[in-house]
Amino acid sequence: MNRVEVRNLQVSYGNKTVLAVEHASFERGRFYGIVGPSGAGKSTLLRVINLLEKPASGSLQLFGDETDLTSLSYSKGLPLQRKMGFVAQKPSMFHASVYENVSLGLRYRKREKAEIQMLVQEALDLVELSHLADQRANTLSGGEAQRIALARALVIKPKLLLLDEPTASLDPYNISIFERVIQTFHRQTNTTVLMITHNLPQARRLAQTCLFVNKGRIVEWADTDAFFNRPACIELQDFVSGRMIC
Numbered sequence: 001m002n003r004v005e006v007r008n009l010q011v012s013y014g015n016k017t018v019l020a021v022e023h024a025s026f027e028r029g030r031f032y033g034i035v036g037p038s039g040a041g042k043s044t045l046l047r048v049i050n051l052l053e054k055p056a057s058g059s060l061q062l063f064g065d066e067t068d069l070t071s072l073s074y075s076k077g078l079p080l081q082r083k084m085g086f087v088a089q090k091p092s093m094f095h096a097s098v099y100e101n102v103s104l105g106l107r108y109r110k111r112e113k114a115e116i117q118m119l120v121q122e123a124l125d126l127v128e129l130s131h132l133a134d135q136r137a138n139t140l141s142g143g144e145a146q147r148i149a150l151a152r153a154l155v156i157k158p159k160l161l162l163l164d165e166p167t168a169s170l171d172p173y174n175i176s177i178f179e180r181v182i183q184t185f186h187r188q189t190n191t192t193v194l195m196i197t198h199n200l201p202q203a204r205r206l207a208q209t210c211l212f213v214n215k216g217r218i219v220e221w222a223d224t225d226a227f228f229n230r231p232a233c234i235e236l237q238d239f240v241s242g243r244m245i246c
């Protein structure tokens, strides 16, 4: 019950298998960094967990019962998806105000108006953008939009937070705010965080455990210190020291 688990996961396009994970188990409240070369299957893994993509085979256990992902209907998937917050590399905003964008998830969950107001205010304060509540979301700068996307993911207080290179196109100032917010949120809640990043110092700073994904497989999994200082497989040794891997 206290973990997120995937089993026998396989994702293929045509005759190419892009992801094959026999078993992966993520503890409640732990922060995981996911690194690996481009095309390794990292985003596919998060998209499958977030039910945005159906695998050829596989099951997911999300702090509860195990669910077969291949036969999952929309109505059975919805309560699972509502336990998760997702931030992608490029934020997509609805054509509405910042306030409406952040409150949408709460309105879907039929929360009381006063509670919605309180939670949205709290989330906007967290990302230090309360002053932009009435601005049209499509007029935000890239950095502001990404912080609003984070507020939108956090406002629902997800049990599982999925982050796919969320700071890849941000400047150092926005990166530091973004990191501080997810660190604070992670410390204050019992949220499990899975964060993909190509920024290895960022994975070192934030993650408690790191995973190395290569060619569709999780090939190494270790506490962050050991992962970077004593990588076991040669591909990870090359990856962390900046050498090409093939």
Ligand SMILES: Nc1ncnc2c1ncn2[C@@H]1O[C@H](COP(=O)(O)OP(=O)(O)OP(=O)(O)O)[C@@H](O)[C@H]1O
Binding pocket: 013, 018, 036, 037, 038, 039, 040, 041, 042, 043, 044, 045
């Ligand atoms: N809809 C699709 N159709 C065909 N191939 C796909 C599709 N989606 C992903 N792929 C392929 O699956 C592989 C894994 O893609 P994925 O996006 O998971 O990689 P990634 O590890 O996130 O890479 P990056 O670090 O560049 O974001 C890639 O070879 C990609 O081209």
Ligand SMILES: [Mg+2]
Binding pocket: 042, 043, 044, 164
């Ligand atoms: Mg990706």
